[in-house]
Amino acid sequence: MTNTVLEAKNIVRDYHVAGGLFTKARTVHAVKNVSFSVERGKTLAIVGESGCGKSTLARILTLIDAPTAGELFIADKKVDIAHAGLPPEMRRKVQIVFQNPYGSLNPRQKIGDVLGEPLKINTDMPASERRDRAMTMLQKVGLGPEHYNRYPHMFSGGQRQRIAIARALMLNPSLLVLDEPVSALDLSVQAQVLNLLADLQDEFQLTYVFISHDLSVVRYIADEVMVMYFGEAVEYGTRDEVFSNPQHSYTKTLFAATPRADVDSIRARLARKKTAA
Amino acid sequence: MPLLEIKNLRVAFDTSVGEFIAVQGIDLSVDEREVLAIVGESGSGKSVSMLAVMGLLPDTATVTADSMTFNGRDLLTMTVEQRRKIIGRDIAMIFQEPIASLNPCFTVGFQIEEVLRVHMGMDRAQRRARAIELLQQVGIPEPEQRLSTFPHQMSGGQCQRVMIAIAIACNPKLLIADEPTTALDVTIQKQILDLLMRLQAEHGMGLIMITHNMGVVAETADRVVVQYKGRKMEEADVLSLFESPKSNYTKALLSALPDNATGDRLPTVSDFILDAPDGAPA
Numbered sequence: 001m002t003n004t005v006l007e008a009k010n011i012v013r014d015y016h017v018a019g020g021l022f023t024k025a026r027t028v029h030a031v032k033n034v035s036f037s038v039e040r041g042k043t044l045a046i047v048g049e050s051g052c053g054k055s056t057l058a059r060i061l062t063l064i065d066a067p068t069a070g071e072l073f074i075a076d077k078k079v080d081i082a083h084a085g086l087p088p089e090m091r092r093k094v095q096i097v098f099q100n101p102y103g104s105l106n107p108r109q110k111i112g113d114v115l116g117e118p119l120k121i122n123t124d125m126p127a128s129e130r131r132d133r134a135m136t137m138l139q140k141v142g143l144g145p146e147h148y149n150r151y152p153h154m155f156s157g158g159q160r161q162r163i164a165i166a167r168a169l170m171l172n173p174s175l176l177v178l179d180e181p182v183s184a185l186d187l188s189v190q191a192q193v194l195n196l197l198a199d200l201q202d203e204f205q206l207t208y209v210f211i212s213h214d215l216s217v218v219r220y221i222a223d224e225v226m227v228m229y230f231g232e233a234v235e236y237g238t239r240d241e242v243f244s245n246p247q248h249s250y251t252k253t254l255f256a257a258t259p260r261a262d263v264d265s266i267r268a269r270l271a272r273k274k275t276a277a
Numbered sequence: 278m279p280l281l282e283i284k285n286l287r288v289a290f291d292t293s294v295g296e297f298i299a300v301q302g303i304d305l306s307v308d309e310r311e312v313l314a315i316v317g318e319s320g321s322g323k324s325v326s327m328l329a330v331m332g333l334l335p336d337t338a339t340v341t342a343d344s345m346t347f348n349g350r351d352l353l354t355m356t357v358e359q360r361r362k363i364i365g366r367d368i369a370m371i372f373q374e375p376i377a378s379l380n381p382c383f384t385v386g387f388q389i390e391e392v393l394r395v396h397m398g399m400d401r402a403q404r405r406a407r408a409i410e411l412l413q414q415v416g417i418p419e420p421e422q423r424l425s426t427f428p429h430q431m432s433g434g435q436c437q438r439v440m441i442a443i444a445i446a447c448n449p450k451l452l453i454a455d456e457p458t459t460a461l462d463v464t465i466q467k468q469i470l471d472l473l474m475r476l477q478a479e480h481g482m483g484l485i486m487i488t489h490n491m492g493v494v495a496e497t498a499d500r501v502v503v504q505y506k507g508r509k510m511e512e513a514d515v516l517s518l519f520e521s522p523k524s525n526y527t528k529a530l531l532s533a534l535p536d537n538a539t540g541d542r543l544p545t546v547s548d549f550i551l552d553a554p555d556g557a558p559a
Contacts, residue, residue, distance in 0.1 A: 049462040050433075157319070186318035186489055191533040191543035198542070213462055216492075220535035220543070257467035259492025261534055263519050266495050270516065276478070 004076065005175050005207040006061065007037040011070035013056050030056040031067070032231040038224070040174070041201065043208040045222035045239075047215065047254070053231040054211050058179045061209055062096040075174065092122055095168035099180035101160035105152040111138075111163055112148040118170045133170065140203075141166045142196060158189035162196065169200065177209045182217060194221060215258045219243055227251050279306035280451055280483045281330065281368075284343040288322070288329050291337045299325045299338075300507045307451065307483040312474075314486045314498035314515070316530070322507040323487050327453050331370055332360050348450065366396040369444035373456040375436035379428040385412075385439050386424030392446045411442040415472060434465035438472070445476055451483045452476075458493065470497060491534055495519060503527050 011034045019025035031053045038044045048054045059065040060072065066082035073079070074093055079086070098104040105114060115134035119125050125133075135145050141162040152160060161181060168176055178197070182190040194217065200206060212218050218225060218239075225242040227235035227250065234248040246252050286303040289296045300322035307313045317323045329340045330352065345352045347368065352360065372378040380388060389411060390404040399407065405424070412420035415438040428436055437457060444452055454473060458466040474497060477484045486497055494501055494515065501518045503511040503526065511524040522528045532544045 049464060187491065187530060188318060188533050188545055191535075191545045194535070195542050195545065215463070216535040253464060257464045259463075259466075259470075259490065259496045261492045261495040261519065261531075261536060263516065266516055266519055269496065 003039045004037050005040050005074070006209070007073040007076075008061070009035050009071045009073075011035070011057070011060060011067045011072065013053070013060060013065070014068045029231050031060070033070075034226075034228070034231075034233045035070075036224075036226055036233070036236060038175075038207050038209065040207055041205045042223045043201070043210055043221055044224045044226060045210045045212060045218040046226050046228060047212060047218055048228035049213060052228045054228050055179060057228070058096065058177050058209070058211055061175075062094050062177050063090065064096075088122065092171040093173050094175045094177065095171065095173040096177045096179060097161070097164050097168050097181050100184050101157055101164050102184075104164055105160055107152055110149055110151055111155075114152075114163060115167055115170055118167060122171055137166045137170060140169075140200070142192075156189075157185055158192060161185060161193055165193075165196065165200070169204070172204070173206075175207045175209070177211070179211045180213070181210075183212065183214060190217070197221070215254065227254070278349060280309050280311075281347050281485075282306040283326070283330070283345050286326055286329065286340070286342040286345065288325050288334065288341075289339045291339070298507060300329070303504070303507075303509055305502055305509075305512075307485055309450070309483055310477075310481045312477060312484045312486060312497055312499045314488060314494045314501045315504060316488060316491070316494055316501060317504035318489055320506070321504040323504050324455055325507075326504075327370070327455060327485065327487060331364055331368065331453070332357075333370075362396075365392060366447040367449055368451045368453065369447070369449040370453040370455065371437075371440050371444050371457050373459050375433055375440050375460065376428060378440060379436055381428055384425050384427055385431070389424075389439070389443050389446060392443055396447045407446070408442075411446055412439075414445070414476070415439070415442045416468075417442075433461055434469065437461065437465075437469055441469075441472065441476070445480065445482075448480060449482060451485070453485045453487070455487045456489070457486075459488070459490070466493075473497070491530060503530070 011031055013031040015028045015030055017026050017028060034057065036044065046054050046057065056065070060067050063079065063081055063086055071078060074090065079090060112131065112134050115137055116130040119130045119133065135148060138145060138147055143159065143162060152163070155163065182193050185193060197208070198221070201208060210218070210221055222239045225235070225237065225239050226233050227242070227248065229250045235242055235246065235251045242251065246255060283303060283305050286300055287298065288300040289298045303326050305313070315323045325334070328334050330345065334340065342353060347363065386405070386408055389408040393399045393404045393407055408424060409420045412423055417423050417435060417438055428439070431439070457473065458469050461469060470493065473484065476482070486493070488494060498515045500514050501512070502509060503524065505526045510526045511518070511522065513523070518527065519531065522531055529544065535543060
């Protein structure tokens with residue numbers, strides 16, 4: 001068995017928009033011919049602006065949506081949910097963490113039930129064991145057993161994102177898709193969650209597909225980087241290649257637009273302002 | 278004389294479990310033509326203190342201060358009618374969520390012209406001409422056609438431009454921008470920040486930039502106030518803040534930037550402030 005956890009070959013996803021009385025039906029090409037592969041324990045970052053197809057790709061990778069064309073391999077097994085359906089053991093291998101921790105937890109469900117539900121649906125584990133596992137997982141993500149019976153509204157944004165990560169890890173997945181997991185969080189909380197993700201990756205040999213538009217976060221966490229623009233992968237390479245020598249003009253625009261927080265660029269800006277005044 | 282000067286501001290909310298103090302002991306001042314950034318994480322009271330200036334807090338809030346003056350006029354003793362003449366005209370505010378802060382039921386043109394009607398008393402033709410001019414200033418193409426579009430027909434970046442157009446409609450002396458780019462992509466963020474800085478320089482406005490993004494601070498501010506749990510931690514000009522931060526909290530914020538990561542782990546606030554203070558500066 002090779003070490004490749006996820007491989008995508010020429011993934012295409014089109015959405016057909018039905019026509020109305022006055023509008024014609026049309027096709028939106030959300031993802032165009034995207035290929036990549038990720039090895040065990042590594043992180044692939046997908047970068048792009050809103051509407052570039054990165055979340056569509058995330059839905060395909062987490063087996064929620066079927067691609068229109070192209071092949072998807074998870075742990076060297078071909079997955080084709082449109083025609084062959086989805087074997088239950090595959091569902092366990094891939095999990096997702098969503099962007100907004102305020103929207104992705106059911107407000108009427110206690111944290112213990114949030115964590116136990118994936119096990120209840122996917123396994124025939126007895127309730128006592130589900131409870132034990134949920135308790136262990138709470139501690140792994142930096143929360144305590146006292147949080148088991150609380151409701152989501154009693155937690156802060158960073159704590160909720162920890163809960164969402166814990167829920168995703170309950171089934172021991174090998175691949176975790178993180179759709180902008182820290183963009184709704186404050187800087188200091190963002191640092192805590194990124195540290196947690198790094199720790200969990202080491203402990204469970206997890207593979208991450210990390211979707212983000214924040215290049216400083218990507219530079220910190222990624223091994224490989226793919227830049228998407230209007231559904232196409234315009235740049236794909238190791239982190240150092242992409243950051244030191246961006247090829248595509250969009251990648252360069254993206255780098256130029258990222259605010260720089262070092263002392264030299266502040267000096268340069270203040271000097272420019274002085275000459276302009 | 279500073280444009281806006283606040284001394285010892287305290288804002289408390291009445292709740293069912295007693296009084297909650299959101300902001301305490303805040304002093305700040307902005308001069309004409311100055312860009313002041315207020316930095317802090319959620320719950321640090323950075324928006325609350327500006328809403329207190331605007332008089333937009335709910336009835337449950339109690340605002341007290343030693344003094345709060347705008348352009349030499351006392352905002353605390355002013356009647357509601359007097360204040361309404363200033364708010365929206367001399368002090369304007371831009372909010373975080375552009376799509377949520379525009380009214381979905383009215384066209385963009387109506388919403389811009391409303392400000393001009395209330396504050397400037399312009400007639401219909403003047404209002405329309407001014408609205409077109411404003412849309413041009415904020416960089417929206419085909420402004421004549423755009424006047425009759427609704428907010429949902431525009432992108433987030435364009436809605437934010439319309440918000441800015443409404444805010445600068447009466448040539449305000451002070452513009453308060455509450456996280457103006459948080460909901461936007463980096464490329465759009467850059468455009469909006471450039472636009473705000475250009476307008477600020479052209480009109481000579483004072484600008485208060487509320488943000489939690491240190492990158493935005495570095496790109497825009499002259500002076501920075503750092504807030505944490507409702508208290509002011511540090512005030513410095515932008516260069517010395519980034520070069521030699523004084524308070525532990527600022528140091529923590531700067532080192533939590535992934536850009537500055539040196540080892541495998543990002544330092545967090547708790548590495549710097551061991552017993553996270555309940556309001557007291559560390």
